[in-house]
Amino acid sequence: MTVIEARALSKAFTVSVKKGRFRRERRQTAAVDGVDLRIDRGETVGYIGPNGAGKSTTLKMMTGVLMPSGGEVTVCGLVPVKQRIRLALRIGVVFGQRSQLWWDLPLRESFALLRHIYRVPTADHAARLLRCRAMLELDEFLDTPVRQLSLGQRMRGELTAALLHGPEVLFLDEPTIGLDVVSKQAVRAFLTELGAAGDTTVMLTTHDLADIERLCRRLVIIDHGRVVHDGTLEALHARYNSRRRVVVDLDEPPPAPLTLTGATLDATELDGRRLTFGLTTGTAADVVVQVARSAAVRDISVLEPDIEDVIAKLYKNT
């Protein structure tokens, strides 16, 4: 079942630029430029792209904050701006850069308030809160006013706030921004579990590619407001020919330059004592066997294709 559908979705902003002392020129910037997207129920989609690509703008159009300037979008079968209130009851939103909690209220009271605003049955609310408290470890700061929370504590609160009404779709705009390793892991584990349950659709933007590796089977990449990739991470690696690599440390540099079958020599370091091979048709074992014939191998490691490399390639190419 399709939960999110966008057809030629666009948003142009008019900005006036100062030209000289009094003249101002009005210019249109296409923040989102014809995005087509279908997301099914239960999918966790990573929506990524370089700064200014139009990720936040897309999410704002899907949540009913911004009116699209072209194309169409439906979420849960509703038109976001037109049916804003009905949609709001069915989605959860976290904008990492901006708090949605009440500044002067303790988290506990914010959560209670949300129960009334979203008209959640008491038992459901209590059950969901209990789960979030356990998984996101909220108990320590549940009675602290939001303004006194650290970024990571607040973010865990925001995530809880977005989930207490049991939304069908979760929009997360940089939910791990500024979090330490432990907080990040807590958030990721939580989202993994949510994804595994299979009934919540998650659309997530992030600049931390480890989030993507951990959480998203599907990756939608946009640049300059246009979709430049829509598929799995593996498909992206295939497209850019990313390969697994084998790093071999030797006691002494090999007496003669090595040429292997099934792999290419990509880098030579430490005066020839560390060689990095990219696998084409061979396996890691093939490489080690071939190298061992001409030099003494001290250590080996196998590297999976690097997500940062491939994404960087993609950003540069577009």
Place this chain on the structure above:
Amino acid sequence: MGELRARLGGHLHLLRAQARSQMSYRVSFAIDLVSNVGATALDVLTVFVLYGVSSVIGGFRLGESLVMVGIAQCGFTLADLAVGNIERIRLYVRTGLMDAVLIRPLGPLGQLLAMDLPLRKLSRVLLAIVVLVVALAHAGIDWTPARVLLAIAAPIGGAVFFGAIFVGTASVAFWWIESGELGNAFTYGGRDFTSYPVTVFDGWFRSLFAYGLGFAFVAYQPTLALLGRPDPLGLPAWAGWAAPLVCLPVAFAAALIWRTGIRHYRSTGS
């Protein structure tokens, strides 16, 4: 109906939460309470000073003028109490805080108003009511049931009217972020305009404010009907009796501007 009640309930809970967070600022609350009375008292005093210079202004005596002042102040302070907070929309639009308002399943207007519980403004409303009651008692009105009704309807209509002006002018922020104090020209300016007989003004200024924007129907026309005086400017007597209804089209127009404005909200880059 159940839907509406549920939403109202949501707003009430928001209000209560705000009240709780305001408790931490008790001293400033007391100061606000006093300074708010001061502003309204000053407005009323100004009228007395003017009549100290001349016993008839625009064809009206002090006692008659005070009825207009009372209706205008009641309408304005009530509107300010209920929707005066809407002026914070400028901040919300400029900083993008409106995003957080728009993702909640409640109307944005109600949420913005519930952000703050302006109890400090209650003192002004009370003072305005006192002024109106005293003025009505001393204006020599020939009381009939219809006049009693009009004396109650006029300040309420005025409140709706000013409330609409508050919302309508604040909505300008959606298009023009640096609209600054422009809205005040219509809200505070309108209040001052309504406090005096329309006959005091003339030319295009009178046409625009009195009839174009409808400020004459807030206090001036109802006062004529209460006093049983013909309109020196020639409007028929029923205009005074129907005046409180003028707030309806104005409120409708304001709601339309507000809704259109929400669709023009552009958030901020982030």
